[in-house]
Amino acid sequence: MDNKQRKQIINNAKEFFRNEIVQSHIDGACERASRLSEYNVNPFLFKYLANFLTGNDDPKSIARALVLPRILGSSITTSFGMKIQNLISSLFKGLGSTTQGIDIEFIDEIDGRKKYCQLKAGPNTINHDDVTTIINHFNGVRNLARTNNLNVGISDMIVCVVYGEESELSSHYKRISGFYPVHIGQDFWHRLTGKEDFYYELIDAIGEVALEVDASKVVEATITKLAKEIAEKYQ
The missing domain is CATH 3.40.1560.10 (type ii restriction endonuclease, domain 2)
Known part of the structure; x- marks a missing residue:
């Protein structure tokens, strides 16, 4: 494989993450995470987890304890797994x-x-x-x-x-x-x-896409929306 083909794989990986993973994460995962109906809330644990994370159990702290594991863990992992065939198709064109x-x-x-x-x-x-x-x-x-x-x-x-x-x-x-x-x-x-080091070069290239993204405002908006539902139901 020549250098041009290797560079094409890198570019394909970046495009895939921009178009498939990032947008799905923001538009899909965060939207779902803002709805209380998306969670199987354990009433014996949610206040404990909120206190463990933030030191208090107000609705926003509870929401934060629910949202962060969802959007930073399970949802992105599931999304990646569901789209892996698309990734493979994108990376290995030709x-x-x-x-x-x-x-x-x-x-x-x-x-x-x-x-x-x-x-x-x-x-x-x-x-x-x-x-x-x-x-x-x-x-x-x-x-x-x-x-x-x-x-x-x-x-x-x-x-x-x-x-x-x-x-x-x-x-x-x-x-x-x-x-x-x-x-x-x-x-x-x-x-x-x-x-020999192409695997790590590819990981770094995908990491560069992450530098293009600052979704902190979206995350806070997600937490605020969920906190409002929690306050209405549990407070």
């Missing part, structure tokens, strides 16, 4: 595969061999049934390759995980690795781009 069950094909910059790759988001993003499906897809591709006299080895059928560390891989990925290689995070991006 690398798609016409082979059934394969997301992208590329020349491995470490061993020089062509790889047939299924892309996954993170180290915990597949379930028990996915293991059999992936292995069957790979077996099918290798059988077809033998029929067509193509040199496709076991190490050429790979699962690549966009982010994470090897130590974080779930037991489902570890089952797959008993049959076919699983490359995650830095290892995957090194093989794809030829740059």
